[in-house]
């Protein structure tokens with residue numbers, strides 16, 4: 001079915017009200033719809049989210065404007081405020097620790113992985129030979145297949161994996177890795193089955209080949225550091241020392257309590273996801289990998305850590321971010337292309353650093369609010385326009401309501417009440 005037929009079908013099945021069919025039509029792009037039609041399947045319209053800019057990100061001494069795509073009010077404001085604050089205090093220092101990505105070939109075999117690992121060099125040579133043509137361009141760009149290791153799956157008899165390490169230069173590399181794995185698997189099984197010292201009673205059989213979105217070695221670190229005295233703009237009614245102590249306690253709670261850690265990290269992902277989405281990267285992959293990293297000790301914990309020493313407040317985020325700046329939506333979605341331009345066409349490593357800075361900025365703003373004024377005061381002020389739209393306020397009503405709540409606390413029911421009075 002073409003788009004019109006799909007909409008007609010939905011209308012006939014009464015799955016869609018006629019006015020929704022009309023708004024689906026309204027949200028089609030007037031002249032670039034063909035670009036969006038090719039992105040996914042069964043498309044009947046586009047889903048619009050705000051594209052915002054958080055300015056003043058000073059990262060390794062260079063200023064960036066950071067594009068953010070997010071539906072939640074106050075996130076961009078918090079990122080912008082924190083970025084300006086840190087720009088006045090030395091900015092964010094970032095470094096990429098490593099960029100290794102992983103692929104897995106799972107297989108059944110009645111042998112011991114130690115034996116396979118003892119043939120590692122030979123197997124790596126085989127892997128490189130059979131993927132020669134696929135990896136040629138990637139090797140020119142500094143990537144390729146870096147290593148292989150065999151591991152047995154815990155709690156499963158005769159079930160193993162070849163864990164293959166890749167570098168994928170500026171691409172996220174999912175297709176590259178998967179193509180390599182699917183090429184390698186039959187050769188690897190043949191190698192095992194034909195080797196005198198490896199063959200087992202039952203032949204080795206490949207079960208599946210896929211990249212792993214757990215990339216603990218595709219890691220970036222971002223730090224912001226200042227004298228405690230400089231924290232005054234965030235300290236609210238507290239002294240800077242009290243503020244720093246309260247902040248330290250909040251981070252320690254997030255390190256030790258998984259319930260808090262999830263929310264603390266969610267504040268980090270407010271920044272991370274918004275930039276990942278703006279640049280057309282796979283936010284599910286980023287989330288899955290980084291959340292698993294947060295639980296690498298066996299207990300889910302904070303992705304940030306704080307060090308207060310010699311009157312110096314040093315806040316650090318360490319997070320795996322397997323991002324790409326070539327291929328995928330990054331180069332086809334017009335808004336992702338715009339985001340990349342605004343970020344000055346970063347390499348994948350540079351993008352990892354900018355995304356980490358956005359994550360740290362948002363988390364810093366959130367925790368600073370939580371330990372001082374509380375989150376609702378600022379959040380509800382910025383959320384007020386959403387509440388007013390929800391209550392279908394007219395422009396005149398919006399203007400009176402904004403005036404009324406300028407210096408008072410905002411809640412949904414208070415706004416509702418105020419409008420009710422206004423409409424009497």
Ligand code: MEV
Nearest residue numbers: 263264266267366367375
């Ligand atoms: C809301 O989007 C994010 C926060 O809950 C993060 C946090 O609690 O640290 C405010």
